[in-house]
Amino acid sequence: xxxxxxxxxxxxxxxxxxxxxxxxxxxxxxxxxxxxxxxxxxxxxxxxxxxxxxxxxxxxxxxxxxxxxxxxxxxxxxxxxxxxxxxxxxxxxxxxxxxxxxxxxxxxxxxxxxxxxxxxxxxxxxxxxxxxxxxxxxxxxxxxxxxxxxxxxxxxxxxxxxxxxxxxxxxxxxxxxxxxxxxxxxxxxxxxxxxxxxxxxxxxxxxxxxxxxxxxxxxxxxxxxxxxxxxxxxxxxxxxxxxxxxxxxxxxxxxxxxxxxxxxxxxxxxxxxxxxxxxxxxxxxxxxxxxxxxxxxxxxxxxxxxxxxxxxxxxxxxxxxxxxxxxxxxxxxxxxxxxxxxxxxxxxxxxxxxxxxxxxxxxxxxxxxxxxxxxxxxxxxxxxxxxxxxxxxxxxxxxxxxxxxxxxxxxxxxxxxxxxxxxxxxxxxxxxxxxxxxxxxxxxxxxxxxxxxxxxxxxxxxxxxxx
Amino acid sequence: xxxxxxxxxxxxxxxxxxxxxxxxxxxxxxxxxxxxxxxxxxxxxxxxxxxxxxxxxxxxxxxxxxxxxxxxxxxxxxxxxxxxxxxxxxxxxxxxxxxxxxxxxxxxxxxxxxxxxxxxxxxxxxxxxxxxxxxxxxxxxxxxxxxxxxxxxxxxxxxxxxxxxxxxxxxxxxxxxxxxxxxxxxxxxxxxxxxxxxxxxxxxxxxxxxxxxxxxxxxxxxxxxxxxxxxxxxxxxxxxxxxxxxxxxxxxxxxxxxxxxxxxxxxxxxxxxxxxxxxxxxxxxxxxxxxxxxxxxxxxxxxxxxxxxxxxxxxxxxxxxxxxxxxxxxxxxxxxxxxxxxxxxxxxxxxxxxxxxxxxxxxxxxxxxxxxxxxxxxxxxxxxxxxxxxxxxxxxxxxxxxxxxxxxxxxxxxxxxxxxxxxxxxxxxxxxxxxxxxxxxxxxxxxxxxxxxxxxxxxxxxxxxxx
Numbered sequence: 001x002x003x004x005x006x007x008x009x010x011x012x013x014x015x016x017x018x019x020x021x022x023x024x025x026x027x028x029x030x031x032x033x034x035x036x037x038x039x040x041x042x043x044x045x046x047x048x049x050x051x052x053x054x055x056x057x058x059x060x061x062x063x064x065x066x067x068x069x070x071x072x073x074x075x076x077x078x079x080x081x082x083x084x085x086x087x088x089x090x091x092x093x094x095x096x097x098x099x100x101x102x103x104x105x106x107x108x109x110x111x112x113x114x115x116x117x118x119x120x121x122x123x124x125x126x127x128x129x130x131x132x133x134x135x136x137x138x139x140x141x142x143x144x145x146x147x148x149x150x151x152x153x154x155x156x157x158x159x160x161x162x163x164x165x166x167x168x169x170x171x172x173x174x175x176x177x178x179x180x181x182x183x184x185x186x187x188x189x190x191x192x193x194x195x196x197x198x199x200x201x202x203x204x205x206x207x208x209x210x211x212x213x214x215x216x217x218x219x220x221x222x223x224x225x226x227x228x229x230x231x232x233x234x235x236x237x238x239x240x241x242x243x244x245x246x247x248x249x250x251x252x253x254x255x256x257x258x259x260x261x262x263x264x265x266x267x268x269x270x271x272x273x274x275x276x277x278x279x280x281x282x283x284x285x286x287x288x289x290x291x292x293x294x295x296x297x298x299x300x301x302x303x304x305x306x307x308x309x310x311x312x313x314x315x316x317x318x319x320x321x322x323x324x325x326x327x328x329x330x331x332x333x334x335x336x337x338x339x340x341x342x343x344x345x346x347x348x349x350x351x352x353x354x355x356x357x358x359x360x361x362x363x364x365x366x367x368x369x370x371x372x373x374x375x376x377x378x379x380x381x382x383x384x385x386x387x388x389x390x391x392x393x394x395x396x397x398x399x400x401x402x403x404x405x406x407x408x409x410x411x412x413x414x415x416x417x418x419x420x421x422x423x424x425x426x427x428x429x430x431x432x433x434x435x436x437x438x439x440x441x442x443x444x445x446x447x448x449x450x451x452x453x454x455x456x457x458x459x460x461x462x463x464x465x466x467x
Numbered sequence: 468x469x470x471x472x473x474x475x476x477x478x479x480x481x482x483x484x485x486x487x488x489x490x491x492x493x494x495x496x497x498x499x500x501x502x503x504x505x506x507x508x509x510x511x512x513x514x515x516x517x518x519x520x521x522x523x524x525x526x527x528x529x530x531x532x533x534x535x536x537x538x539x540x541x542x543x544x545x546x547x548x549x550x551x552x553x554x555x556x557x558x559x560x561x562x563x564x565x566x567x568x569x570x571x572x573x574x575x576x577x578x579x580x581x582x583x584x585x586x587x588x589x590x591x592x593x594x595x596x597x598x599x600x601x602x603x604x605x606x607x608x609x610x611x612x613x614x615x616x617x618x619x620x621x622x623x624x625x626x627x628x629x630x631x632x633x634x635x636x637x638x639x640x641x642x643x644x645x646x647x648x649x650x651x652x653x654x655x656x657x658x659x660x661x662x663x664x665x666x667x668x669x670x671x672x673x674x675x676x677x678x679x680x681x682x683x684x685x686x687x688x689x690x691x692x693x694x695x696x697x698x699x700x701x702x703x704x705x706x707x708x709x710x711x712x713x714x715x716x717x718x719x720x721x722x723x724x725x726x727x728x729x730x731x732x733x734x735x736x737x738x739x740x741x742x743x744x745x746x747x748x749x750x751x752x753x754x755x756x757x758x759x760x761x762x763x764x765x766x767x768x769x770x771x772x773x774x775x776x777x778x779x780x781x782x783x784x785x786x787x788x789x790x791x792x793x794x795x796x797x798x799x800x801x802x803x804x805x806x807x808x809x810x811x812x813x814x815x816x817x818x819x820x821x822x823x824x825x826x827x828x829x830x831x832x833x834x835x836x837x838x839x840x841x842x843x844x845x846x847x848x849x850x851x852x853x854x855x856x857x858x859x860x861x862x863x864x865x866x867x868x869x870x871x872x873x874x875x876x877x878x879x880x881x882x883x884x885x886x887x888x889x890x891x892x893x894x895x896x897x898x899x900x901x902x903x904x905x906x907x908x909x910x911x912x913x914x915x916x917x918x919x920x921x922x923x924x925x926x927x928x929x930x931x932x933x934x
Binding site: 098099100101102123144145147151152153155156158159168172173174175176177178179180181182183184185186187188189191192194195196200212213214231234235238239240241242243244245283284285286289293345346347348349376378379380381411412413414415416417418419420424428431432433435436437438439440442443445446447458459 | 565566567568569590611612614618619620622623625626635639640641642643644645646647648649650651652653654655656658659661662663667679680681698701702705706707708709710711712750751752753756760812813814815816843845846847848878879880881882883884885886887891895898899900902903904905906907909910912913914925926
């Protein structure tokens with residue numbers, strides 16, 4: 001690897017080939033704090049330098065792992081000592097903002113929050129939003145097809161990308177920096193790179209679609225008497241708020257109770273005892289009209305017994321206090337450690353049964369175990385946390401089996417928004433058929449025949465890959 | 468081919484292998500009326516039959532062309548005598564509607580309008596809409612990534628598809644009938660089949676995402692004093708109407724004048740003389756609130772001189788009369804025949820210059836020529852019609868050159884929503900780089916190494932394809 005690193009240093013400069021302590025002091029997983037074990041970290045300045053680096057790596061058959069903000073949750077950026085990490089941190093420029101077309105052209109290493117701020121400075125918004133906004137990068141958001149708390153209104157990252165540029169395994173630069181909403185000139189190549197976790201190419205630049213700002217946010221926490229009422233409420237608000245429904249975040253009672261009464265971390269804004277609590281937001285232009293529409297929709301839901309109780313935030317402070325319960329991941333980790341967390345999706349209609357059966361199965365195998373459920377219900381996405389008093393590998397496998405196996409007959413997914421990485425690779429076949437996995441392998445072989453890009457991630461090893 | 472057709476008849480039944488007069492009486496192009504010249508038309512009943520047919524075709528190296536509603540505009544369904552047409556017309560069932568998840572599972576041969584009606588019957592909407600709604604099919608909408616008049620609000624067909632099933636060239640069935648908004652379990656394979664015009668697989672079923680209905684439509688026709696005001700108006704309405712802006716359809720004065728005063732086909736709702744006329748719609752829940760918001764937004768635009776005149780439809784009849792001008796394609800064809808029509812996209816900021824320069828270039832080469840421009844401005848999509856008194860092939864080529872060549876430096880596209888088919892195949896390289904086209908070929912080779920699926924469409928012949 002030394003000769004190759006020397007060649008790479010002539011491209012990026014010696015100071016941009018990190019080794020030794022400069023490597024291991026980086027964490028590749030914020031949850032576990034796992035250090036980076038890459039053979040070296042290479043920091044190209046731009047697309048051309050990255051292309052040159054990849055040509056060298058291709059000639060040397062050197063595998064690489066692209067690093068963005070390293071906030072992923074599925075070990076998608078884990079890098080082995082025989083692999084190189086390619087950090088996109090120096091590709092950090094916001095290149096162009098087109099206020100007429102409503103587009104922003106950025107380099108891959110720009111953090112999400114800087115993109116949000118650049119859009120806001122122009123009176124627009126970039127609607128993708130998630131807790132890691134300050135650290136995660138646009139390149140990583142694209143590579144993982146990030147989701148977050150606005151998917152019900154604006155879709156996932158895939159919907160926010162008009163064009164992109166990527167470097168292929170052999171160093172070819174594929175530049176598809178389309179700026180139009182419509183472009184049907186041949187295959188939509190950017191789709192290959194969105195959500196494929198750096199296994200088909202390394203994203204270097206992107207054209208993002210901006211949206212008109214909706215300055216008025218109405219926020220409420222409501223309690224639902226049963227699951228039927230919960231799904232009826234989702235539909236009711238969809239109809240009554242039209243395109244304004246921006247958030248529908250559900251907390252099962254086990255989640256709400258833990259983070260309020262039980263842990264004492266948050267004062268409960270609504271009395272305990274309901275099976276479901278929902279954080280609801282309506283996004284609008286005119287605060288007054290938006291408030292009237294929102295209140296009327298909630299009043300109608302109360303009258304129809306879709307909700308049993310509600311509190312509407314009257315200030316930004318109150319709004320933050322409601323969100324703080326939903327977003328208190330630290331509280332979950334602290335009170336339930338050791339904890340296994342899952343990110344799954346399934347048809348909404350199947351959720352109640354799924355959770356009830358999971359609860360029974362866990363209680364059977366771990367009578368002292370705890371189950372906590374919350375999620376983006378409108379997106380079909382649940383975050384399931386399980387604590388059984390152990391973090392052992394075999395225990396984790398047993399719990400994974402209980403969580404994932406029932407998804408297959410329901411047409412659910414072992415990954416809603418976090419991706420597959422290494423962590424869920426061996427469960428991919430629970431959500432995707434042999435024909436689908438074979439087609440994924442066909443794509444991987446076609447674009448990266450020498451397995452140089454983020455090797456071993458996403459796809460389980462094929463029989464022909466085993467020496 | 469006869470032996471193969473006999474084998475196919477044992478799969479689909481003799482009555483579903485059409486030959487002779489049953490073939491040539493079908494039109495594969497509604498604009499030209501070109502008859503079908505396929506060796507035969509095969510009509511499988513379901514996915515399994517199609518898979519069997521494709522296995523037979525694969526073994527015999529028999530090329531096929533999938534046929535949907537045959538309303539395409541780029542000769543994407545043209546079928547040669549040595550090719551088989553595969554008609555999806557018998558895959559015409561609406562299989563399931565999930566009102567809780569807001570999804571509709573349909574077979575590929577279902578016409579768009581039936582999908583819209585099925586959604587409306589449930590109090591929901593399927594937002595994709597275009598003039599051919601009664602004939603075009605969901606499979607064709609997916610294969611061409613259809614656009615239409617609601618893209619500015621809801622996106623193209625790609626955004627409406629949650630899952631799909633396709634049959635590959637070798638008869639493999641890839642079933643990805645995902646029903647969730649979020650599913651990051653491995654590569655998003657459906658993206659391969661959306662917009663690839665039947666060259667990578669044949670779509671057989673799809674899960675479509677439905678939206679809450681927005682029953683109130685406010686419609687106005689406005690006149691704009693110049694292009695700067697036009698783009699400022701687009702942005703102004705985006706901000707003032709928030710997510711409610713549903714349509715922003717621009718007619719250049721040459722289009723408006725032709726279809727009103729000059730042809731006498733429509734009474735002009737606004738006086739002639741402005742350079743641009745825009746059909747604007749706001750979609751809302753509450754007719755009263757929507758109307759107030761819409762009127763206020765237009766009044767502000769008048770005060771700011773973004774518009775010089777406006778008429779708001781006061782009834783469905785008035786609304787239809789406004790749309791009738793914009794949608795009068797027959798009027799264009801009749802008054803300007805022989806006519807060449809184009810569907811292009813380019814960054815909005817570049818449009819005025821592009822059209823002015825095209826006008827000069829045409830006037831230089833054909834002083835009697837006519838140029839008519841309208842389009843989905845908010846999407847970056849213009850429909851350009853050119854009449855130079857001839858329909859000759861060489862004349863068409865010369866005009867194509869004038870229309871397409873200036874798009875390359877602007878980052879524009881030779882196809883916004885119609886696709887490439889045969890018609891634009893030789894112009895693909897004006898909109899896509901050699902690296903992009905090479906990657907498209909890599910995909911085609913990986914999925915259809917024997918060139919059996921809609922051969923010769925989309926991609927120009929590669930050197931290695933020439934015998």
